[in-house]
Amino acid sequence: MTCGLTSLLGLAFLSALVFRVLQEGLPRLSGSFLTNFPSVLSPAKAGVKSALWGTVWVICITAAVSVPIGVAAAVYLEEYARDNRLTRFIRLNISNLAGVPSVVYGILGLVAFVRWCRFDRSVLSAALTLSLLIMPVIVIASREALAAVPSSIRQAAYALGATRWQTVRAHVLPAALPGIMTGMILALSRAIGEAAPLLVIGALTYVAFVPEGPFDAFVALPLQIYDWTDRPQRVFHELAASGIIVLLGILLSMNAIAIGVRAWHQRSKAW
Amino acid sequence: MQTHCVAPERLACFGNIRGAVMSGRLRIREQIIQAVLFACALVSIVTTGGIIVVLVSESIAFFRHVPVLDFVTGTHWAPLLEPRSFGVLPLVCGTFLVGGGALLLAVPVGLLTALFLSEYAPPGLRNVLKPVLEVLAGIPTVVYGYFALTFITPNVLQVIYPPTEVFNAASAAIVVGVMVIPTIASICDDAFRAVPRSLREGAFALSATRLEVSTRIVLPAAMSGVVAGTLLAFARAIGETMAVTLAAGLTPKMTLNPFVSIQTLTSYIVQVSLGDTPAGTIEYQSIFACGLTLFVITFTINVVAQRVLRRFREVYD
Numbered sequence: 001m002t003c004g005l006t007s008l009l010g011l012a013f014l015s016a017l018v019f020r021v022l023q024e025g026l027p028r029l030s031g032s033f034l035t036n037f038p039s040v041l042s043p044a045k046a047g048v049k050s051a052l053w054g055t056v057w058v059i060c061i062t063a064a065v066s067v068p069i070g071v072a073a074a075v076y077l078e079e080y081a082r083d084n085r086l087t088r089f090i091r092l093n094i095s096n097l098a099g100v101p102s103v104v105y106g107i108l109g110l111v112a113f114v115r116w117c118r119f120d121r122s123v124l125s126a127a128l129t130l131s132l133l134i135m136p137v138i139v140i141a142s143r144e145a146l147a148a149v150p151s152s153i154r155q156a157a158y159a160l161g162a163t164r165w166q167t168v169r170a171h172v173l174p175a176a177l178p179g180i181m182t183g184m185i186l187a188l189s190r191a192i193g194e195a196a197p198l199l200v201i202g203a204l205t206y207v208a209f210v211p212e213g214p215f216d217a218f219v220a221l222p223l224q225i226y227d228w229t230d231r232p233q234r235v236f237h238e239l240a241a242s243g244i245i246v247l248l249g250i251l252l253s254m255n256a257i258a259i260g261v262r263a264w265h266q267r268s269k270a271w
Numbered sequence: 272m273q274t275h276c277v278a279p280e281r282l283a284c285f286g287n288i289r290g291a292v293m294s295g296r297l298r299i300r301e302q303i304i305q306a307v308l309f310a311c312a313l314v315s316i317v318t319t320g321g322i323i324v325v326l327v328s329e330s331i332a333f334f335r336h337v338p339v340l341d342f343v344t345g346t347h348w349a350p351l352l353e354p355r356s357f358g359v360l361p362l363v364c365g366t367f368l369v370g371g372g373a374l375l376l377a378v379p380v381g382l383l384t385a386l387f388l389s390e391y392a393p394p395g396l397r398n399v400l401k402p403v404l405e406v407l408a409g410i411p412t413v414v415y416g417y418f419a420l421t422f423i424t425p426n427v428l429q430v431i432y433p434p435t436e437v438f439n440a441a442s443a444a445i446v447v448g449v450m451v452i453p454t455i456a457s458i459c460d461d462a463f464r465a466v467p468r469s470l471r472e473g474a475f476a477l478s479a480t481r482l483e484v485s486t487r488i489v490l491p492a493a494m495s496g497v498v499a500g501t502l503l504a505f506a507r508a509i510g511e512t513m514a515v516t517l518a519a520g521l522t523p524k525m526t527l528n529p530f531v532s533i534q535t536l537t538s539y540i541v542q543v544s545l546g547d548t549p550a551g552t553i554e555y556q557s558i559f560a561c562g563l564t565l566f567v568i569t570f571t572i573n574v575v576a577q578r579v580l581r582r583f584r585e586v587y588d
Contacts, residue, residue, distance in 0.1 A: 007384035007392075007400055010407055013449050017410075017418050024421075072311035080305055081312070092577075094315045099503070099573035100566065101510025103537050104322060106544070107562045111325040115550065132318050139315070163297065165304045186409075193411025196512035196537070200544045200558075222413045222513070229417045229517055237421050244414050251409065 021248070025241030033242055037208040038224060043235045048243050053210040054123070054218035055192060055250075061127035061214060062134070062191050067184055069131075070138030074180075077139070078146040079168050098136035105133045106200025114201050121202040124214040129197050134187040141183020145176040178265030185258040189251050195222035221247045326566055329559035336553050342560060348523040348534075350543075350557050357557060359564060361523035365440065365533035366509055366565075369519060372444025372529055373451060373508040378501055380448075381455030388456070389463035390485045401457075408453040415446040416517030424518065432530060438520030441529035446514050451504035458503065458580075462496020463489050495579050502576035506569045512537040536565045 036047025073094075081087040109129030119125040149172050157167035173180075198220055199205075205227035207219040221243060228240035334342070337357045345358015384404065388397050419442040428435045428442055435441070466489050474484045490497070520532030521542050534542075540558045548555045 006380050007387045007404075009380050010384065010404055010449065010452050011400075014403065014407060016422075017414070020418065020422050021414070069311045069314055072308045073314065076305075076308035076312040080308060090312055090315060093319055095577065096570065096573060097315055097319060099506055099569060100322065101512070101537065101569055103510065103512045103540050104326075104562055104566050107540070107559065108318070108322050108325050110544075111329065112321055135315065135318070163301050165301055189409065193409075193413070195411070195413045196516075196541065199541050202544060205545075222411055225417065226413050226513060226517065229413070229420060237417075240417055240421075244417060247411060248414070251411070255409070 018248075021241050021244050023241075024238050025243075025245045028238055028242045029245055034246070038206065038219075038227075039208070040206070043233075043239060046239055048221065048224055048246055050207045050210055051219050051221045051224035051243070052246070054207070054223075055220045057123045057211050057214070057218060058126050058130065058220055059188060059192055061123065062130045063184070063188055065127060066131035066135050066138055066187070070135045070184075070187075071142050071180060073135075074139045074142030074146055075168060075173070078143050079164070079172065094136045094139050098140065102133055102194055103196045103200055105129055106197030108132065109197060109201045119215065121204065121217060122215045123211050123218045125201050126198050126203060126218065126220070127214070129201055130191040130194060133194065133197060134191050137187040137190065138183055141187070142176070142180045145179025145183065146172060148179060149175045178261050181261050182258045182265075185254050185261070189254045192250060192254075193222055193247065195220070195226050198223055199226070221250075322566065326559055326563040329556055330563045333553065333556035333560045336556075337560075346525055348539075350539075350554050355553075357560075359536075359561065361525050362534055362536045362539055362561065363564070364525050364527075365519065365523065366535040366537070366568075368440050368527060368529065368533060369444045369447060369511075369515055369535055370505055370508040372440065373448035374501065374505055376445060376448030377451045377455055377504055377508075381452045381500070381504070382459055382497065384452065384456045385459035385463055386485050386489070388460050390481065390489060401460075404453045404456055407449060410450075412450065412511060412513040413517070415450055416514040419443055419446040419514055419518035428530070435530040436520070436532050438518065438522075438532040439530050440519050440533045443515045443519035444529060446518065447508045447511050450511065450514070451507050454504040454507060455497075455500040458500030459493070459497050462493035462500070465496070466492045495582055499576045499580040502572050502579065506572040506576070509572075510537065510565065510569050512541060516541045536561045540565075 032045070033047045034052060035049055036045055037049050038051070039046045077087065077091060081090075106129060109125060109132070113119045113125040113128050114121060117125075119128075153171050153175060154167055157171050162170070203223055204217055204219055205223050207217060211218045225240050225243045225247065228236040228243060231237075342357055342359050344360070345356060346360045347356040347358045348361045349356045384400075388400060392400065420438075423442040423445055424435065424437060424439060428439065470488055470492060471484050474488045479487070515535050516538040519535060519538060521534050521538060522532040523534040523539070524531065526533065540561055543554055543558045
């Protein structure tokens, strides 16, 4: 009985949070909230246009960088690597990287991308930093998906004379694709909500333009929410709540896609 | 039945056949692909190497100005005001105050939730509760920060205990605690479900009640899982940044009072990053020393947790 009640505690907290955010944020949420730039002077007309586009830019580049590299690393570890000391070290290292605080990745990005590569506080610096941050998640999820593909599929391909890469590309990867995609979506939704590493690489919190290329400055949704929450006036807290609704809406739809992919996978699974 | 898969090029006895079947160009292509995949796997090692090189090299520059001993044992942190003082203990104290407070909430709730899920809940309820718990882990931390600052402090803490400051460690500890409940609950749930049925049935046969089975059989048998889950949750709580920056304040203090403003390692790093501190100054270098401290603490906890976790996995397999 007590156990059941405590497990409802999380649910109660979640409902309180969602209720509070909706109550504060809904009145300001309108079409113009999505198409207006943030404004300190007239908060009544402020919006999240620059933050929304900044997030889209950052996430697209993050996905383009982290997904191919992460999946390739997983393919190597599951399909190619011999069980030697180096392989075990790489595996251990990846699970350790998954536990490194995001703010530490921010410090790495600040030195490696902002200073050494001179990308400045741009979309590209942010996307590369977030790519490193979510890479372990993608590798771990993709490895699980690849390991779940039965080895009879590989043996059948080899028996027909396929090379290792032909087998992986034409049979193993397609079979593991739903699992990989689920992991990818979950990893990217983590990247969308991250603010700490972006603050550390020096991303701006007030930007009134839409980035036009990877080397432009930007602001992202969680940064905009942070900036509004950090201001003492109540009107900015309401704006923050509206921004949170937009952010949670994006995350919710991404999770819905992930659930859909999983359901589709379970129906079409051939073995 | 051979379960492990062996690719043709690895079978020595097929060496000659392979040479005949696979053309030279095909073999080179295969080797190039393998090399590219290997390079991708190495990115993780480069990342770890990069983190260590960056943190250590910039920290060395910092420790040229501030003796290591003063940094590690100093109890006064005033990096931005003269006279400057770089004793990291107030930040570590604030970090552990929030992390410990979070565990105070998350361990009982996470543990009881996991017990309920694995021992009591019917499968239907279980399938609903688990995803809801996962949602708690998926909400961006800046949202938790907003909730702590604009709801928990004014509408809960200041109502119960009016002297609570606007920025306080308690509100941060509460939201960070909720944030790490799923970590503890899912690792404990896995550990409880790994306990063999026969142990439970043996106890039931001796007329033990469900509660006795849970607390005297399942819990002790899965203790290492509980410990590992708690450690991982603690590491996550210590590294938490946005909720703590928004809700716990920016006042480094050696205190265990959760109702006053404090500062953590993570929120100090963010505070300096937000100001336009030029590279090369001592304030700028101090964030690397703090980052290194944070990295060493969380890394140690994670390694220990994974050791414990691996041991519990081996017990009943």
